Amino acid sequence: MSADEAQFDNVLLAVAEKHRGGVPDFLHTLASFLRRKTDFYTGAKQAEWEKLLLDVFRKESQLAMAAHEEKVKVRQAAQRMKDEKERAEREARQKEMDDNKICDISDEEAAAIIKEEEDKKRQQLLDGAGGDSASVTAANEDISKPIEKVEDETEKDEIGKLKPNAGNGCTLDKYMWTQTLQEVELKIPFNVAFALRARDIVVSIGKKSLKVGLKGQEPIIDGELCGEVKQEESVWVLQDSKTVLITLEKINRMNWWSRLVTTDPEISTRKINPEPSKLSDLDGETRSMVEKMMYDQRQKEMGLPTSEDRKKQDILEKFKQQHPEMDFSKCKFN
Structure with missing residues (x-):
C-alpha cells in the first residue's frame, strides 16, 4: 500500500464507524455523495461509469485476494512448524515414558524394598525428622503463602490469594503444580512404604476433570479443572516408584490458571512473571x-x-x- 492510498484511512475509518449497517450503508453514502455533489452519473454514459466502477473494484479485489493468499501461506507454514514441534514434543514425552516404565518385581524383592523403607523411616524418626510426604514436600518446596499486603491500591483484591510458586503455579500440602501458557505440570508424592507400580495408581484425565490416587484409597485429587485440557496430549509417568508426574496440555493457551481444581485455594495471576523465553517459543x-x-x-x-x-x-x-x-x-x- 502506498502512502497516497493510506492518507485518507483515518478519515474514512471514522466515517465508516458511523454506519451501523456496515459496508452496504457505507457504499450507499459514497454513491449518494457522487449523486448529490458531482456529475458522476450524468456526465458520462451509464456503461462508462459502470465500467469505471467495475475496473476499480476488480483491481482492488485482485490485490486483496493476493494479500489474503499470502497470509494463508504464512499461517499454513506457521501451523506446519507448530505441528512439527508438537510432534517432536510428543515423541520426547513418549520416550521419557518408555524410559521410566516400571517393571514388575517378585514378592521377595518387594519385601526387601519394604524392609529397607521401614528401616529408613525408623532412622528418620530417631533423627527427629518426620517421614510423611507432606513434611518432605514442605522441606523441599516452600508451601505457597497468602498475600498479606500490597503496595498498589489497585491490587487490594489480591490480598488473601496465594503467591505463585517459582513455576507460576502453587505448592500445597499434598501436591504442587507449575504452568506455562501451554501446559500444566503436576507433581504428587505418595507416602507409602513400598515401591509403587503403575497398576497401583488411578489416574483419570478428562477434558475438564482430574482424578488421581491409589487404588482402594481416597483420591488425592478428584475435581473439576480450572480450564479445559487436551486429553490425547496429556500424559502421566511414575517417577522413582513414589511420585506421579502429570502433564496437562491446555486448550486455551491465552490464560493463566488461578488454581488446579476448583476446590483449591486461588493464586494471584497478577503476580505471575512469565519468562521471556517461554513467549519466544x-x-x-x-x-x-x-x-x-x-x-x-x-x-x-x-x-x-x-x-x-x-x-x-x-x-x-x-x-x-x-x-x-x-x-x-x-x-x-x-
Whole structure:
C-alpha cells in the first residue's frame, strides 16, 4: 500500500464507524455523495461509469485476494512448524515414558524394598525428622503463602490469594503444580512404604476433570479443572516408584490458571512473571496475540484504556486535527 492510498484511512475509518449497517450503508453514502455533489452519473454514459466502477473494484479485489493468499501461506507454514514441534514434543514425552516404565518385581524383592523403607523411616524418626510426604514436600518446596499486603491500591483484591510458586503455579500440602501458557505440570508424592507400580495408581484425565490416587484409597485429587485440557496430549509417568508426574496440555493457551481444581485455594495471576523465553517459543502471530491480551488485561485491571481504546482515541484526535472547524465539545464518544 502506498502512502497516497493510506492518507485518507483515518478519515474514512471514522466515517465508516458511523454506519451501523456496515459496508452496504457505507457504499450507499459514497454513491449518494457522487449523486448529490458531482456529475458522476450524468456526465458520462451509464456503461462508462459502470465500467469505471467495475475496473476499480476488480483491481482492488485482485490485490486483496493476493494479500489474503499470502497470509494463508504464512499461517499454513506457521501451523506446519507448530505441528512439527508438537510432534517432536510428543515423541520426547513418549520416550521419557518408555524410559521410566516400571517393571514388575517378585514378592521377595518387594519385601526387601519394604524392609529397607521401614528401616529408613525408623532412622528418620530417631533423627527427629518426620517421614510423611507432606513434611518432605514442605522441606523441599516452600508451601505457597497468602498475600498479606500490597503496595498498589489497585491490587487490594489480591490480598488473601496465594503467591505463585517459582513455576507460576502453587505448592500445597499434598501436591504442587507449575504452568506455562501451554501446559500444566503436576507433581504428587505418595507416602507409602513400598515401591509403587503403575497398576497401583488411578489416574483419570478428562477434558475438564482430574482424578488421581491409589487404588482402594481416597483420591488425592478428584475435581473439576480450572480450564479445559487436551486429553490425547496429556500424559502421566511414575517417577522413582513414589511420585506421579502429570502433564496437562491446555486448550486455551491465552490464560493463566488461578488454581488446579476448583476446590483449591486461588493464586494471584497478577503476580505471575512469565519468562521471556517461554513467549519466544510461540510463533510470531500467536506471540503478538498473547502479548496484546496480557497488556489489555493489565490495563483493564488498572482501569486504563486498552490497545483498542487507544487506537480509537488516536483516530479521533487525528480527525479533530484535520477538521479544526468542527466543534466536538458537546460530543460524547464510547
